[in-house]
Amino acid sequence: MTKRISLTQYLIEQQRLHGHIPSQLRLLIEVVARACKRISISVNKGALGDVLGTAGSENVQGEVQKKLDIIANEVLIEANEWGGALAAMASEEMEGIYVVPNRYPQGEYLLLFDPLDGSSNIDVNVSIGTIFSVLKKPDGGHGVSEGDFLQPGDQQAAAGYCVYGPQTTLVLTVGDGVAMFTLDREQGSWVLTADDVQIPADTKEFAINMSNMRHWAPPVKQYIDECLAGKTGPRGKDFNMRWIASMVADVHRILTRGGVFMYPWDQREPEKAGKLRLMYEANPMSFLIEQAGGASTNGHERIMGLQPAKLHERVSVVLGSKNEVDRVTQYHLNAKS
Numbered sequence: 001m002t003k004r005i006s007l008t009q010y011l012i013e014q015q016r017l018h019g020h021i022p023s024q025l026r027l028l029i030e031v032v033a034r035a036c037k038r039i040s041i042s043v044n045k046g047a048l049g050d051v052l053g054t055a056g057s058e059n060v061q062g063e064v065q066k067k068l069d070i071i072a073n074e075v076l077i078e079a080n081e082w083g084g085a086l087a088a089m090a091s092e093e094m095e096g097i098y099v100v101p102n103r104y105p106q107g108e109y110l111l112l113f114d115p116l117d118g119s120s121n122i123d124v125n126v127s128i129g130t131i132f133s134v135l136k137k138p139d140g141g142h143g144v145s146e147g148d149f150l151q152p153g154d155q156q157a158a159a160g161y162c163v164y165g166p167q168t169t170l171v172l173t174v175g176d177g178v179a180m181f182t183l184d185r186e187q188g189s190w191v192l193t194a195d196d197v198q199i200p201a202d203t204k205e206f207a208i209n210m211s212n213m214r215h216w217a218p219p220v221k222q223y224i225d226e227c228l229a230g231k232t233g234p235r236g237k238d239f240n241m242r243w244i245a246s247m248v249a250d251v252h253r254i255l256t257r258g259g260v261f262m263y264p265w266d267q268r269e270p271e272k273a274g275k276l277r278l279m280y281e282a283n284p285m286s287f288l289i290e291q292a293g294g295a296s297t298n299g300h301e302r303i304m305g306l307q308p309a310k311l312h313e314r315v316s317v318v319l320g321s322k323n324e325v326d327r328v329t330q331y332h333l334n335a336k337s
């Protein structure tokens with residue numbers, strides 16, 4: 001049974017054990033967690049809070065923004081700009097970086113987030129979530145620029161998400177394993193409910209949007225065809241399929257019971273590497289997955305080893321149970337050779 005301690009106690013004990021959580025980083029994580037609590041309250045209100053539906057605007061990706069996308073973005077900006085831990089923030093909902101205003105002290109960290117991932121599920125009451133990634137601002141130089149954010153995922157100081165589902169659960173890593181905290185609404189506090197999360201290396205469950213099948217590259221088609229062939233096919237076992245269309249919810253299932261999640265490159269928009277964003281979706285999720293013993297590649301190489309060229313760049317994603325991710329990656333490498 002996991003010791004039921006608060007997020008604060010967990011972070012302080014982890015700092016004593018591993019020394020990875022300087023006070024500025026601990027403050028930053030606690031402020032992000034508090035912002036997720038506030039977002040959860042808005043999400044849970046739904047129609048009662050007049051937060052459903054679209055905001056009548058588009059984000060930098062050209063996607064229609066939901067009211068909750070904008071609310072969640074504003075909550076994260078307002079909660080984090082004054083604390084002194086950050087130099088700047090970047091969000092899926094904002095074209096450029098948000099530099100901490102001069103009226104507040106500048107810190108040494110950079111915060112990136114997808115404030116509300118899975119927006120298409122908001123109006124149909126399916127789990128959605130907030131994804132965040134923490135980088136250190138490079139030493140030297142004056143001020144902060146977009147270029148300071150363009151660091152490989154291996155440079156992350158922390159990463160996590162909050163899933164707004166039947167429970168509101170915060171999942172976090174600072175590089176010493178993965179911990180899960182469930183929101184105790186009566187106390188308004190995050191309580192440790194799982195520590196040292198481990199993903200099984202094998203699985204019988206895959207997550208992909210099957211409606212895109214005709215657009216996939218051959219290695220993806222080969223892998224999924226083999227899964228669908230089940231016991232009588234080359235895998236010799238039956239597979240189950242899940243697709244929630246909310247990365248946070250699909251990743252949470254994989255961290256909880258294993259599985260492989262794929263959003264691969266496809267021919268619909270061949271100039272794009274994939275649909276998901278590297279900096280504030282794939283990198284933080286990859287950090288969590290690798291810290292839990294899983295693997296995460298773009299079909300060819302580790303996602304966290306990729307050098308970003310643009311803040312909002314997209315990437316193909318294959319992540320989850322290590323042996324399955326290795327198999328899909330090998331199929332891609334075989335196709336290239």
Ligand code: P6P
Nearest residue numbers: 117118119120209245246247248
């Ligand atoms: P599709 C949500 O919009 C998202 O960015 C991820 O959370 C999710 O995994 C994916 O897109 C769903 O995409 O094409 O199946 O709607």
